[in-house]
Amino acid sequence: MRDIIRDLADKDQHNLKLRFQVGLGIILFCFCLFTTTFIYHFQKNLLEEETFRQTDLVMMSLESTRSYIREILRPRMYEELGEDQFIIEAMSTSYITRVIMDRFKDALPDFKYRRVAINARNPDYEANEEERKMIEYFRTHPAEQEWHTVKRMASERYFTLYRPVTFNSACMHCHGDPEDAPSTIRISYGESRGFHRIDDEIGGVLSISIPLEESLAEIWRGAFRMFAAVLILALLLYFTIWVLFHQLIITNLQDLLTLFRTTLGGGEKQEIPHNIKGHKEELEELFRSARTLVRDLRESRSSLVEHTDNLELIVADRTEALKLSENRARKQVKKRNKELSLHNTLTSLITSTEDLQTTLRRVLQEALQVIPAKGAGIYLYDNKMNTYTLQTSEKASTLEPHLDSIEHDQIRTVPAEKYDMLNVSIPLSCRNRLLGIMLITELRCETLDDALQELLLSIGQQIGLTIESMQNMQSLRQSTALLQSVFEGISDPLILLAPDGSLLMANQSFLLRNNLNATDVLGKSIETISLNQQCLFSGQLKDLDLIKGGQHAKEVQLDDGSTFVISFYPIVNSDESVQAIVCLAKDISVIKETEQRIQQTEKLVAVGQLAAGVAHEINNPLGVILCNTDIIKEENKDNEEVYSDICIIERHAENCKRIVADLLDFSHSGEPGIDPRPESVNISIENVISMIGQQFRKNQIELQLNLDDRLPHCLIDSRRIQQVLVNLIMNGIQAIDNGGKISISTRSEDGEIFIDIEDDGVGIEKEIVDKIFNPFFSTKGSGHGTGLGLSVSYGIIREHNGEIRVQSTPGHGSCFTIILPMAQESLSDE
Numbered sequence: 001m002r003d004i005i006r007d008l009a010d011k012d013q014h015n016l017k018l019r020f021q022v023g024l025g026i027i028l029f030c031f032c033l034f035t036t037t038f039i040y041h042f043q044k045n046l047l048e049e050e051t052f053r054q055t056d057l058v059m060m061s062l063e064s065t066r067s068y069i070r071e072i073l074r075p076r077m078y079e080e081l082g083e084d085q086f087i088i089e090a091m092s093t094s095y096i097t098r099v100i101m102d103r104f105k106d107a108l109p110d111f112k113y114r115r116v117a118i119n120a121r122n123p124d125y126e127a128n129e130e131e132r133k134m135i136e137y138f139r140t141h142p143a144e145q146e147w148h149t150v151k152r153m154a155s156e157r158y159f160t161l162y163r164p165v166t167f168n169s170a171c172m173h174c175h176g177d178p179e180d181a182p183s184t185i186r187i188s189y190g191e192s193r194g195f196h197r198i199d200d201e202i203g204g205v206l207s208i209s210i211p212l213e214e215s216l217a218e219i220w221r222g223a224f225r226m227f228a229a230v231l232i233l234a235l236l237l238y239f240t241i242w243v244l245f246h247q248l249i250i251t252n253l254q255d256l257l258t259l260f261r262t263t264l265g266g267g268e269k270q271e272i273p274h275n276i277k278g279h280k281e282e283l284e285e286l287f288r289s290a291r292t293l294v295r296d297l298r299e300s301r302s303s304l305v306e307h308t309d310n311l312e313l314i315v316a317d318r319t320e321a322l323k324l325s326e327n328r329a330r331k332q333v334k335k336r337n338k339e340l341s342l343h344n345t346l347t348s349l350i351t352s353t354e355d356l357q358t359t360l361r362r363v364l365q366e367a368l369q370v371i372p373a374k375g376a377g378i379y380l381y382d383n384k385m386n387t388y389t390l391q392t393s394e395k396a397s398t399l400e401p402h403l404d405s406i407e408h409d410q411i412r413t414v415p416a417e418k419y420d421m422l423n424v425s426i427p428l429s430c431r432n433r434l435l436g437i438m439l440i441t442e443l444r445c446e447t448l449d450d451a452l453q454e455l456l457l458s459i460g461q462q463i464g465l466t467i468e469s470m471q472n473m474q475s476l477r478q479s480t481a482l483l484q485s486v487f488e489g490i491s492d493p494l495i496l497l498a499p500d501g502s503l504l505m506a507n508q509s510f511l512l513r514n515n516l517n518a519t520d521v522l523g524k525s526i527e528t529i530s531l532n533q534q535c536l537f538s539g540q541l542k543d544l545d546l547i548k549g550g551q552h553a554k555e556v557q558l559d560d561g562s563t564f565v566i567s568f569y570p571i572v573n574s575d576e577s578v579q580a581i582v583c584l585a586k587d588i589s590v591i592k593e594t595e596q597r598i599q600q601t602e603k604l605v606a607v608g609q610l611a612a613g614v615a616h617e618i619n620n621p622l623g624v625i626l627c628n629t630d631i632i633k634e635e636n637k638d639n640e641e642v643y644s645d646i647c648i649i650e651r652h653a654e655n656c657k658r659i660v661a662d663l664l665d666f667s668h669s670g671e672p673g674i675d676p677r678p679e680s681v682n683i684s685i686e687n688v689i690s691m692i693g694q695q696f697r698k699n700q701i702e703l704q705l706n707l708d709d710r711l712p713h714c715l716i717d718s719r720r721i722q723q724v725l726v727n728l729i730m731n732g733i734q735a736i737d738n739g740g741k742i743s744i745s746t747r748s749e750d751g752e753i754f755i756d757i758e759d760d761g762v763g764i765e766k767e768i769v770d771k772i773f774n775p776f777f778s779t780k781g782s783g784h785g786t787g788l789g790l791s792v793s794y795g796i797i798r799e800h801n802g803e804i805r806v807q808s809t810p811g812h813g814s815c816f817t818i819i820l821p822m823a824q825e826s827l828s829d830e
Contacts, residue, residue: 024241028234035230040223047215048159052148055161055208058104059146062206065100066093070170086174086182094125110211112158117165117204121185121194127204134205138164142202150212157216158209165204167197338370346462356470357392363463364394367438371456374442378428379403380467381436388437396441403437411453420445426456430464438463493585495537499578501525510585537566537583555588562589618656625653676715676800678823681746681753682707684718688725689744695730700738706745713823714753716800724793724804728757728816731789735761735814751822758815764808772806 074091081087088095094115101113116127118135127135138144148161167175174181175197185194197203345366354362360378368376375396379388388403414423421442428436438460487494493510495503502525511518514535521529526537552568569582629650636642685707696703732742736759743758764772773794797804801821808814 028238032227032230032234036223036227039226043219051159051210058208062097069093084182086184112209114207119193121189131205134162139202156211156213159212160207160209163206164202165206167201167203169199342366342370346466361392372447373440376440379437411456426460428460428464430468435464435467495583497581497583563592622653622657675717678713679716679718680713682711684721688722695733699733701736702741704743708746711746711748714820715823720796724796727789727793732759735759753820755818756815760813763810763813765810
């Protein structure tokens with residue numbers, strides 16, 4: 001059986017040359033085939049891309065034609081002929097583009113163009129099954145605007161480009177409701193097809209097909225010619241490789257055979273027989289010589305095995321010695337690893353967040369895993385008692401709670417109670433300062449060598465560094481907590497900014513005011529935070545010269561009317577560069593409002609005194625003038641010209657009298673002339689509405705009442721309050737154009753009653769809102785008001801210990817709010 005296998009192997013080796021020749025031929029043939037296929041597909045793709053550009057160009061020219069017809073020609077034809085006329089040859093984009101492409105086909109008869117639709121107006125252009133599939137494809141893929149493919153038509157291949165036909169609003173006149181379509185179209189095509197389209201509906205498809213059969217055949221012929229040329233080159237390469245193989249491989253094989261013959265022949269060189277010719281025989285002899293060499297090597301191996309048996313005992317002894325040395329080395333490495341792990345643990349505890357007692361206990365546990373002692377304890381120096389106090393211990397219950405204050409920087413040993421045992425004290429120092437002592441109990445004397453003493457000193461220094469770091473960290477945490485509590489305790493918005501404007505810290509007042517979360521805004525620019533809402537500190541730093549140092553203050557008014565004083569305190573480094581900026585905002589809106597009220601009251605008092613004096617001086621002459629006008633009118637009833645002039649004088653005198661009356665009312669508004677009684681504000685509002693209701697109907701103004709039925713009584717002089725309501729409502733009517741709306745509502749809150757009178761008129765400019773309660777200030781034209789209505793109303797509300805406020809947005813209306821205190825009985829009921 002072994003001989004059969006050997007013969008098969010010889011036969012297989014003999015066919016090595018043949019396999020090499022066949023393999024090389026197959027590789028070269030596959031290379032030719034791959035190259036030809038690659039060139040064919042490359043040229044085919046180039047043809048498809050060029051065809052696509054041509055069809056796309058045709059599509060664009062057709063689209064330009066259709067656009068011209070839709071946007072220019074068709075509207076112009078409608079202007080000339082009317083909306084009911086439709087000339088297909090000049091106004092139908094489908095017809096015109098088909099005619100253009102029919103003429104285009106005269107030059108290229110194989111060129112195919114189709115514009116079809118579902119339910120087409122002309123049945124000849126009804127979409128076939130394949131075109132309906134394309135229409136459905138474009139409907140389900142609205143983002144796709146074209147689709148192209150190479151397909152076979154009537155035994156020829158064509159490149160076809162499809163694009164959807166979308167019906168837009170310009171098409172609805174002819175393709176929408178048949179009733180709206182021009183009569184010419186209905187007469188020509190009827191009313192059943194081509195109508196009822198929807199805006200932006202994909203109802204058809206455009207296709208352009210260009211024949212590719214001839215071009216693809218030419219590409220195939222070129223590829224075949226390329227294959228033949230490459231095949232010829234491959235054959236030349238094949239013979240070249242074979243010649244090189246013969247010269248380089250076979251010649252060297254002959255030299256190798258000579259070496260084998262000399263070696264296997266016992267040192268005598270054998271000549272190459274003359275009957276061995278050709279490469280096949282040389283390879284056969286090479287394989288035979290190799291097998292002979294392998295047989296000799298096997299015999300040599302058997303001899304070496306016998307010699308190896310004698311060496312096993314020596315190797316076993318050396319192996320045992322190496323194992324013992326390895327075990328000792330492993331123990332040393334394990335010991336050093338424990339020491340390194342202890343140092344790493346002590347280093348990591350420097351930044352620990354645990355308390356000192358827990359950390360020291362963990363230090364002892366880790367140290368006792370390295371130090372061969374029974375127990376240990378750590379003492380820390382107490383400045384007040386001038387002693388070392390035991391902080392924690394591990395397996396050392398006999399340790400004293402206190403040790404006398406001693407100074408030592410080296411390890412000290414004291415004999416223990418047990419024989420051959422020592423108690424060792426290790427200084428815990430840092431930066432040449434003794435922080436404490438670690439006392440180790442029951443350490444064997446023979447283990448305390450120089451290496452262990454060096455390790456204990458190193459551990460003591462590391463523990464001292466850890467203790468100092470944790471004490472400093474604890475002091476820092478306490479200081480940080482104190483600073484944070486002070487920072488958060490400030491009720492005004494307070495932040496800390498970096499020089500580049502990024503937010504470093506912010507107290508709760510700032511975060512709550514701006515509805516922010518600290519984790520979301522810290523580190524971000526203050527300008528970025530203010531993009532979504534108005535921020536107190538945004539846009540303020542760019543105008544400040546922080547290099548000069550010192551406090552910088554600004555007064556800022558927000559959109560909601562509140563006023564803040566913003567103070568900036570730069571923190572400057574030693575090189576005069578700005579390290580950070582403390583920003584504090586204080587709300588002074590109440591102070592400003594109080595100042596304005598005081599100023600307004602002082603104005604009213606001064607002007608009231610002046611008005612009283614002027615009114616009394618003018619009233620008497622006006623009475624004389626009106627009396628004489630009545631006499632003259634009686635005497636000149638028949639003289640129309642004189643009578644008319646006297647009527648004019650009388651009218652203007654009456655106007656002056658009304659102004660004087662207003663002055664008197666204004667001057668009396670500061671006097672305690674009201675008669676307050678517990679009454680309902682709702683009733684006063686309803687009385688005023690009944691008096692001036694005609695004004696709402698006359699000006700077509702909608703009135704909305706939202707009066708709280710549970711509104712408690714308040715102490716008011718209903719006559720004076722109604723005077724205020726009339727002034728405010730009439731002002732609202734005059735500010736509204738016909739068709740506006742006025743809303744009146746009442747509510748109670750925190751012991752006060754609120755009356756809101758809101759209109760949707762022209763509003764009040766921001767620049768004059770602060771002036772509307774000034775006496776004689778009016779936005780009406782000359783002769784349409786004295787400017788005393790709001791001043792008088794302001795004085796009346798102040799007499800009732802109340803307040804009147806206004807909110808106005810130019811172009812969107814105004815809202816006046818009257819605030820009155822409740823009656824004491826109502827407060828008691830609540």
